[in-house]
């Protein structure tokens with residue numbers, strides 16, 4: 001199922017996104033006592049700012065959250081290019097999520113090793129039933145992914161025309177030639193992304209208007225953009241502001 005919310009302003013988008021996330025948090029914590037959230041980098045993190053304010057900062061049961069990254073740059077966690085640093089500074093440092101429930105990559109490893117290590121970590125969490133498993137695909141089924149999108153239509157570190165978008169076996173893979181710097185990254189693959197229950201695709205501002213039009217406004221395209229390949233098992237919810245949706 002897909003829904004598209006177009007908000008007047010980016011501020012309205014942040015408010016709507018916070019409610020959406022808080023509602024899903026309550027749903028999954030009630031159902032199974034945990035909430036597994038996968039986040040991206042980019043300006044998504046700034047769009048989470050309403051979650052760290054009342055009422056949500058007080059009402060969300062942060063102790064039940066488990067946080068993962070859909071992709072990460074292979075740099076030290078305190079590096080300016082690190083998605084972990086971006087999330088810590090802008091979000092994680094402001095809410096009482098248990099440090100042991102925040103799963104950052106091992107930044108001492110090179111890309112291939114970091115991808116293998118992260119995949120092993122997630123496999124262990126599936127065995128412990130912290131992360132669910134999709135009964136239809138056998139891949140890990142995260143409760144919610146919060147994704148941004150690049151102007152070229154990339155999601156995570158899966159870029160248009162790159163062979164990695166066709167990876168069907170690995171849960172986590174790596175790229176050494178990212179067209180967007182830095183070049184070395186790890187990323188979830190589409191089998192994992194599309195085994196998630198819910199995905200919020202968050203796009204604000206003018207930077208991605210063409211990719212949004214391709215994803216939502218065009219009837220057909222021969223080579224799908226990565227963003228067009230996103231299809232979670234329960235719901236894909238687009239959160240757009242009017243600028244991002246201006247070509248729809």
Ligand SMILES: O=C1O[C@H](COP(=O)(O)O)[C@@H](O)[C@H](O)[C@H]1O
Pocket residue numbers: 040041042043044071072073083147148149150151154155156157180
């Ligand atoms: O490089 C990346 O780009 C995408 C999109 O970033 P944005 O700044 O255009 O929102 C991001 O989702 C991904 O996590 C990041 O590694």
